[in-house]
Amino acid sequence: MTDEKRKLSSIQIKNLYYMLAYAFQVLQKGDYADIEAEEFDFVEDLLAAILAKGIANQIKKGLGREYLPKSESLSTLRGKIELSASFRQQSLLKKQLVCEYDDFSMNSYLNQVLKTTSLFLIRSPLVHSYRKKDLKKILPFFNDVDTLDLRHFRWSNIKYNRNNATYKMLINICYFVFKRMLQTEESGSHKISHFNIIQNMPQLYERFILEYYRKHYPEFNVSAGYINWNVDDGFSSFLPQMKSDIMIEHCGKILIIDAKYYEKSMQRNPLFDSTKLHSNNLYQIFTYVKNKDVSGLGNVSGMLLYAKTDEEIFPDFDYMMSGNRISAKTLDLNSDFAEICFKLDTLIEKWQFEVSNVVETDLSQK
Known part of the structure; x- marks a missing residue:
């Protein structure tokens, strides 16, 4: 090899x-x-x-084809006559005029x-x-x-x-x-840098997960939706927009997935010999979830879905934070595609089971 x-x-x-x-x-x-x-x-x-x-x-x-502007000396009039260009190019000596017109061109x-x-x-x-x-x-x-x-x-x-x-x-x-x-x-070389096949791979990774769930789970509402800031006074001017990578809604429950394609999925502090999740990623998904869960019912979950790297420790965690489930999971893009599909199905079906279980419990209490 x-x-x-x-x-x-x-x-x-x-x-x-x-x-x-x-x-x-x-x-x-x-x-x-x-x-x-x-x-x-x-x-x-x-x-x-x-x-x-x-x-x-x-x-x-x-x-x-597109209409593109073109200028040339013609014996027959077409479009708009450019007199100054005609005099400058001495087209009149050839009994021609410089005309500017739109050409329906393949160029x-x-x-x-x-x-x-x-x-x-x-x-x-x-x-x-x-x-x-x-x-x-x-x-x-x-x-x-x-x-x-x-x-x-x-x-x-x-x-x-x-x-x-x-x-x-x-x-x-x-x-x-x-x-x-x-x-x-x-x-200066044709070699591909580690875990960076194409520069905009993060966008492709995100789009792939979105379209996979759209295709295979039509009963869910799958989108890349915006999230409004849950502000007390209704004033949200100058606040940045929040847009989820993938948002899945079903039976009144919502799962927000943030797709992460990094060279390193964990951050390590060599001084204390500790390995942790990227703090900014965790803050981001937590902010999405808490602002989407306006009523505070805990019906919104969040997931950081990392593309797997060659690190010894990779994300596979579940947390309950202020009443909402926050997860960090890993997808191995080097495995057979059938295994990738199985992993994506397992993640969503586990969430679906949790949703259905909560819904059935709520109905039994009524």
Whole structure:
């Protein structure tokens, strides 16, 4: 096993595919079934496989076009005439005028991102040769599309609508590749730093858990809801927003899950040789729970769900704090995906049993 594959042992690449499949549900459709059956040695190879299949599907549907401003010398009038530019370029000598108009073009930012990312993956030594052939097959469809310098590209400026909604998953895959590209260039090596496969893995981890519970537990209300501050005078101006990663509601009970993807899930004080939970994480989940439990009935629980690291001590604790249950648990992303599902099911079903038990007790007392 190479050094890089050893470093990947903190999370199986196949599990990364499953997490992406839940986060972007389009990957669960039949078009991507063959990807699930493949084995991948490197993250880039997996992302290249998804991108090649996804772009090919997008080409079948039709590449998106946008109205883009264009200026050129024309013999026939089109759009708005630019007289100053016409005199400056001496277009009149050719019996032409410089016109500015909107061109319905394929050279949109979204297509530029797809082309630029595909070219990077084709040059990557971590992408299999036959995957590169799949990417090269789609490049002729992007002949009229420019490339970008993704270092200066503002990803936050991308806006999705009904016309380009099918690009959302593809652009997110490109973003993952872009982050890996920067990491590789900054380190001067293709080796992956420990427990940091892609830079925005925490967001993917959070989204995976949210979508997993949404899909497999439709009887619950699963969301990433906001939590209002429980202020006495009703004045909450200037207070920061509180938004849960995952909030599950059932039978009048609420479970707030805060997904944590850290290199170290416990904090250690070498001076006193002690290991404890991250204090800020515990303060955060406790604040969420107590502000959500407005009536103080204890019907709100909180859970810190850490991705497992190679630490000897990892979170597996339950506490009762001021009438509310606060837990800290661990999810091993390096285990078989069936075991990951079993762990997630066990956590939620244990909570469901506790909820049902409380509800039955309350009903028996009436």
